[in-house]
Amino acid sequence: MLGILRDLLRYNAEFRIGIVLVGFVLLLSMLASFSPYPPQDVYVVPPDVPPSLTYWFGTTSRGQDVFWQLTFAIRNTLLFGCTVALISRVLALVIGLLSGYKGGWIDRVLMSINDTFIVIPLLPILVLFYFVMRDSMSWLMLALIMACLGWAYDARLIRSVAMSLKMREFTQSSVFSGMSTREILVQEHLPYVMPIVFSTTMNNMIWSIGLEVTLAVLGFTDINTPTIGGMIYWANQHTAMVAGVWWWIAFPTVVVIMTFIGLFLLAVSMNEYIDPRSRLSRMGRVTS
Amino acid sequence: MSGYLAYIAKRLAQFVLVVFIGINLAYVITHATPIDPVEQSISAVTSFGNTAPGAIEQMRTSLRELYGLEGSAIQQYVVFWKRILRADFGPSMSAFPTPVSTLIARALPWTTGLLVVSTIVTWVLGNLLGGLAGYYQRSRGLKLLGVIAMGLHPIPYYILALLLLIVFGFLWPVLPITGGSAMNLPQAWSWAFVTSVLKHSILPALSLILIGVGSWFLGMRSLVSNVVTEDYVTYAELAGVKSRRILSSYVMRNALVPQVTGLAISLGGIFNGAVITEKVFGYPGVGSLLVDAVYAGDYGLVLGVTTISILGVSIGVLAIDLLYPLLDPRVKVS
Numbered sequence: 001m002l003g004i005l006r007d008l009l010r011y012n013a014e015f016r017i018g019i020v021l022v023g024f025v026l027l028l029s030m031l032a033s034f035s036p037y038p039p040q041d042v043y044v045v046p047p048d049v050p051p052s053l054t055y056w057f058g059t060t061s062r063g064q065d066v067f068w069q070l071t072f073a074i075r076n077t078l079l080f081g082c083t084v085a086l087i088s089r090v091l092a093l094v095i096g097l098l099s100g101y102k103g104g105w106i107d108r109v110l111m112s113i114n115d116t117f118i119v120i121p122l123l124p125i126l127v128l129f130y131f132v133m134r135d136s137m138s139w140l141m142l143a144l145i146m147a148c149l150g151w152a153y154d155a156r157l158i159r160s161v162a163m164s165l166k167m168r169e170f171t172q173s174s175v176f177s178g179m180s181t182r183e184i185l186v187q188e189h190l191p192y193v194m195p196i197v198f199s200t201t202m203n204n205m206i207w208s209i210g211l212e213v214t215l216a217v218l219g220f221t222d223i224n225t226p227t228i229g230g231m232i233y234w235a236n237q238h239t240a241m242v243a244g245v246w247w248w249i250a251f252p253t254v255v256v257i258m259t260f261i262g263l264f265l266l267a268v269s270m271n272e273y274i275d276p277r278s279r280l281s282r283m284g285r286v287t288s
Numbered sequence: 289m290s291g292y293l294a295y296i297a298k299r300l301a302q303f304v305l306v307v308f309i310g311i312n313l314a315y316v317i318t319h320a321t322p323i324d325p326v327e328q329s330i331s332a333v334t335s336f337g338n339t340a341p342g343a344i345e346q347m348r349t350s351l352r353e354l355y356g357l358e359g360s361a362i363q364q365y366v367v368f369w370k371r372i373l374r375a376d377f378g379p380s381m382s383a384f385p386t387p388v389s390t391l392i393a394r395a396l397p398w399t400t401g402l403l404v405v406s407t408i409v410t411w412v413l414g415n416l417l418g419g420l421a422g423y424y425q426r427s428r429g430l431k432l433l434g435v436i437a438m439g440l441h442p443i444p445y446y447i448l449a450l451l452l453l454i455v456f457g458f459l460w461p462v463l464p465i466t467g468g469s470a471m472n473l474p475q476a477w478s479w480a481f482v483t484s485v486l487k488h489s490i491l492p493a494l495s496l497i498l499i500g501v502g503s504w505f506l507g508m509r510s511l512v513s514n515v516v517t518e519d520y521v522t523y524a525e526l527a528g529v530k531s532r533r534i535l536s537s538y539v540m541r542n543a544l545v546p547q548v549t550g551l552a553i554s555l556g557g558i559f560n561g562a563v564i565t566e567k568v569f570g571y572p573g574v575g576s577l578l579v580d581a582v583y584a585g586d587y588g589l590v591l592g593v594t595t596i597s598i599l600g601v602s603i604g605v606l607a608i609d610l611l612y613p614l615l616d617p618r619v620k621v622s
Contacts, residue, residue: 014438116306118553120313121601123560124578124594128317131582131590153553210444214564217446218579232450241458253450257443264442 008269015269021262025255029075037065039072039226051247058247061238066251072226074255080143080212080227081205087147088154088204089197096155097185097193100162111159117152125149126211130220139225142215146208154200158193165189195274202267206260213256228256292613299609303602310598314591315368318355326351354378355587377592382584388592391577396596399573402489403562406496407551413497414504415547419540421505422512434509441502445561449495449568456491464488466570492569496561507550511543545616552608556601 008015037044043063051058057066099110129145130137165171165188174184209228215221216229223230235241235248326348352358356367371377377388421430440448457465469484515521516539524534566575574593581589 112302112305113309115302116309119306119556119602119605120310121556121559121597123563124597125310125313125317127578127582128314128590128594131587132317206442211560213444214446214560218564218567218582220582229446232446241454249450253447256447260442260444261439264438268438 004273008273012269012272014265014272018262018265018269021258022266025074025078025259025262028071028255029078032068032071032075035068035071037068039069040224048243048245057251058245060234060248061240061243061245062234066247069226069231070251070255073228073231073252074259076139076225077209077212077228077256078259080139081209083140083143084147084150084208085201085204087144088151088208089201091147091151092154092158092200093190093193093197095151096158097162097189099155100159101166101181101185101189103163103166107159111156114152114155117149118156122149123211123214126215127220130215137220137222139222142212142221143208146211150204150208154196154204157196157200161193161196162189165192195270199267199270199274202263202270206263206267209256209259228252295613296610299606302609303606306602306605307599310602311369311372311595314594314598315365318591319357319361319364319368326355326357351587372595375592377588377595380581380586380589382581382586382589388588391589392574392592392596395572395574395577396600398571399562399566399575400600402492402496402566402571402573403558405489406493407500407555407558409493410497410500411504411547411551414501415508415540415544417501418505418508419512419535419543422509422543423516423535423539425513433505437502437505440498441506443499445495445499445564446568448499449492449565452491452495452498453568463491465491467572488571492565492571495565495568496558499561500558503554504547504550508543508547511546512539515539515543541615548608548612548615552605552612555604555608559597559601 009019032039041064045055045059045063045065047059047061047063049055049059055065055067057070059065060069095110095114099107099114126142126145126149133141170188171184174188179187212221212227213229213232216223216227217232217236219233221227221229223233231252232249235245235252238245238248240246240248330344330347330351356364356371358364359367375389379385380388380391383391417430417433421427421434424430453465456463464487467488469481469488521534521538524538525531529538562573563575563578565571566573567579570576574596578590578593578597581593
């Protein structure tokens with residue numbers, strides 16, 4: 001495992017940049033525990049102060065320190081992405097492995113449902129959800145709903161690997177040695193799909209955080225929990241751009257873009273690592 | 289030929305399934321959640337000021353009827369489907385008494401126009417540039433494009449639209465940043481109106497194109513760089529086929545097949561982006577309609593737009609699926 005990390009760091013510029021970006025964002029989110037102000041308090045500092053040595057990223061029109069507010073926001077946003085990714089990974093693994101291994105009508109039924117979830121436009125559905133739930137739409141609730149909607153694409157990917165694993169000899173020998181389907185899937189097939197699971201985790205986080213930012217900016221989430229989208233929502237509510245309080249919008253935007261590019265580069269470099277052909281060409285290019 | 293028919297039948301079945309599951313999702317959300325939507329709407333309306341108790345009671349009855357909450361669960365389900373099939377979502381509450389279907393019909397051409405044009409431009413541009421970048425791997429300019437695409441691709445729609453809005457709205461105000469056309473023009477096929485529509489659509493379309501083009505570029509580049517290592521490409525090169533011809537009819541055509549499937553798959557996501565873009569730029573399409581309907585607490589309109597968008601996206605996917613055999617003749621045989 002450490003060897004893989006070392007190789008990636010040495011041969012893969014994308015991985016290096018991705019690690020730096022994600023590392024920075026993670027560090028920022030960890031600083032939240034040291035914040036001198038509770039996240040939901042307003043008017044704790046003078047409002048509308050531009051970035052200075054006392055207030056690094058300036059202060060908001062609601063009298064919050066942008067820097068400390070941002071640490072809470074990015075922490076909640078990342079936590080949200082991880083929660084959605086974790087739950088939807090479990091769903092994608094179960095459905096993908098089962099569908100690929102079992103084949104037949106189970107595969108056909110699961111995959112038609114799967115394809116439906118790939119195609120359906122999710123934003124209107126999520127908006128409808130918010131419309132019905134209103135104030136009962138908590139942070140965790142949204143994460144759960146999005147996890148239930150966001151597994152389909154990766155399940156198909158896992159299924160295609162599981163189908164080829166099924167043809168391999170070791171699957172036959174485990175069947176003949178009397179292992180149950182569950183045992184084969186968990187003990188024999190799961191380790192093979194783990195690399196894909198990792199790289200899709202990044203992509204899933206990009207997807208879920210992107211949708212969360214979008215919904216929050218429109219005010220369709222629990223806006224009292226600070227998230228990146230929530231910060232931009234409040235900034236828009238106070239017409240920050242017109243009022244010239246640009247730092248209220250600029251810093252959250254920069255941080256969220258760093259998160260996205262970092263996660264994306266990690267996903268890309270992992271995909272390359274999984275595909276040995278591109279890994280070889282890359283190492284060849286470095287040595288020659 | 290029978291292979292083609294079987295293919296079409298399969299796609300049609302999938303289309304029906306998508307619409308069925310989508311509408312059922314909408315039903316479950318509106319009827320099976322523990323929250324009472326009627327009380328939610330009433331509290332949303334009454335939070336603005338005092339309302340007479342009699343009026344609230346009347347509102348409650350009419351809302352229950354509108355939400356289809358009368359009768360048993362099965363009756364409710366049947367009523368729900370009847371409404372969907374007749375495209376009857378009742379009158380809009382925020383633009384009373386205009387029917388919801390009229391509002392949607394008014395907004396739909398805007399969204400369809402914006403989406404179709406920007407999606408086609410995005411797809412063609414991304415695949416063309418990506419194909420070139422995969423074939424001429426040494427070119428510096430194309431390498432630079434790859435880096436830009438990688439940087440643009442993961443940014444969410446809202447953030448990019450916001451950046452464009454800031455750049456063209458505050459820093460360098462040359463383009464109109466809100467609305468679908470100039471306010472003072474009548475909506476007719478006049479030269480002034482058409483140019484005004486085009487001008488207003490530049491920024492929304494640009495944000496959709498900038499976000500979308502990256503993924504097609506990156507996908508096509510890696511597909512093409514895989515295809516060029518195939519034996520038949522080497523053979524064509526040795527046989528002296530012109531490199532432009534190799535690129536267009538040997539490499540690109542084969543690499544395009546998965547990209548068409550990709551277009552069908554990503555249509556739902558593109559629509560999501562359009563909703564946001566429309567809201568940011570105040571474009572008078574169904575996206576703005578949806579968001580404003582939520583703010584106004586207009587149940588019929590929200591449900592109507594959700595249904596229409598599920599239907600619209602599935603029709604788009606079906607259309608791409610039906611065109612697919614033209615590109616990949618293998619479908620007809622198997």
